[in-house]
Amino acid sequence: MSMPIEYKEITIERALGNLGALGTRFWTRHCFDPYINCGFNCIYCNTSTVRHNDMQESSVQVCAKVNAPKVLTKELAFLKQKGIVSIGLAMDAYQPVEKELGLTRQVLQVLKDNDCPFAIGTKSDLILRDIDIISEASKTSPCIVSLSITTLDEKLAKQLEPNAASPKNRLNAVRRFSDAGVTTGVWLSPILPFITDNDENLAEVLEAAVENGAQFVLGGALDMRSPVGVQNFLKKYYPNLASTYEYLYKKEDGSYSYYPNESYLYDLYKRFILQCKKFGVKSYMPHFYTRKQALLFYIRSFGLEHPSFPELVSLLNYVSPSQEILQTINLRSKGRLFGKNLLQALRYFPH
Numbered sequence: 154m155s156m157p158i159e160y161k162e163i164t165i166e167r168a169l170g171n172l173g174a175l176g177t178r179f180w181t182r183h184c185f186d187p188y189i190n191c192g193f194n195c196i197y198c199n200t201s202t203v204r205h206n207d208m209q210e211s212s213v214q215v216c217a218k219v220n221a222p223k224v225l226t227k228e229l230a231f232l233k234q235k236g237i238v239s240i241g242l243a244m245d246a247y248q249p250v251e252k253e254l255g256l257t258r259q260v261l262q263v264l265k266d267n268d269c270p271f272a273i274g275t276k277s278d279l280i281l282r283d284i285d286i287i288s289e290a291s292k293t294s295p296c297i298v299s300l301s302i303t304t305l306d307e308k309l310a311k312q313l314e315p316n317a318a319s320p321k322n323r324l325n326a327v328r329r330f331s332d333a334g335v336t337t338g339v340w341l342s343p344i345l346p347f348i349t350d351n352d353e354n355l356a357e358v359l360e361a362a363v364e365n366g367a368q369f370v371l372g373g374a375l376d377m378r379s380p381v382g383v384q385n386f387l388k389k390y391y392p393n394l395a396s397t398y399e400y401l402y403k404k405e406d407g408s409y410s411y412y413p414n415e416s417y418l419y420d421l422y423k424r425f426i427l428q429c430k431k432f433g434v435k436s437y438m439p440h441f442y443t444r445k446q447a448l449l450f451y452i453r454s455f456g457l458e459h460p461s462f463p464e465l466v467s468l469l470n471y472v473s474p475s476q477e478i479l480q481t482i483n484l485r486s487k488g489r490l491f492g493k494n495l496l497q498a499l500r501y502f503p504h
């Protein structure tokens with residue numbers, strides 16, 4: 154359902170958020186969102202303050218940080234070490250208002266002019282407008298583009314992400330960026346239990362991603378931190394699933410958890426990995442909320458005695474890459490040299 158969107162211009166004093174030096178499982182050092190809130194109105198959004206509680210009168214106010222290019226220019230001049238800047242980590246940087254304002258484009262131009270690497274994730278093919286800046290920037294610094302695609306079913310996508318680009322158009326963006334030589338991938342996220350988690354849906358998205366040149370795929374289960382939008386969606390389209398979602402996500406205190414219960418999650422991610430292998434996805438990674446969850450998953454599912462390279466890389470995304478851990482894994486993998494491969498893989502998982 155589309156909701157009215159109000160726009161407001163704001164000014165900021167600081168732009169870059171610091172994610173810590175390699176302290177994040179996404180391998181990005183900084184983050185910046187040109188907008189606060191988002192006009193795509195995805196039913197599962199947990200970052201935008203879309204008011205989902207009354208579907209009749211809901212609205213969202215999007216704020217554009219109009220002085221961001223200036224502030225960013227100043228900050229980059231003083232930045233000692235330019236790590237990858239994650240753009241649109243929380244709010245989509247190519248949401249509808251961007252077409253008119255061109256704020257994200259200005260931000261990318263500043264990053265490019267300062268040789269600062271960046272990673273962008275979006276649900277919009279409006280990103281194609283900036284292919285000139287992004288492909289130019291990626292010649293000198295590692296720049297990564299990710300398109301979020303949960304299903305190829307156009308009708309379902311419209312119900313889930315009312316104002317976002319169609320899956321077909323998002324795939325076209327993957328193709329165009331990949332052809333332009335930019336490291337490009339797909340976020341198969343969020344995966345909705347018993348709606349988009351079946352093998353057929355996973356296979357369709359993964360096959361299309363590979364066919365269109367995606368170099369990596371990140372898989373992620375639905376996060377139910379803000380359950381109201383999902384609950385309204387279920388009430389309308391899948392009333393029989395309401396109690397199943399409660400079983401998977403509801404905690405004893407009545408609140409909803411980030412991720413579904415672990416046996417469901419581990420089964421989903423194991424199937425995701427099998428499908429990635431089947432379709433020849435170059436690099437893939439299921440997304441976990443905690444390191445403990447990730448470690449348990451990999452140990453239970455694959456063991457650590459003879460880890461295959463993709464699983465090893467995925468695991469490394471959830472631990473700090475300290476020398477000690479690298480040495481341990483080197484020993485465990487019986488001296489197999491993976492330093493070069495590891496560096497290559499890091500290119501694919503900045504986000």
Ligand code: SF4
Binds near residue numbers: 197276
């Ligand atoms: S695109 Fe992302 S930020 Fe925007 S509404 Fe959807 S989930 Fe929220």
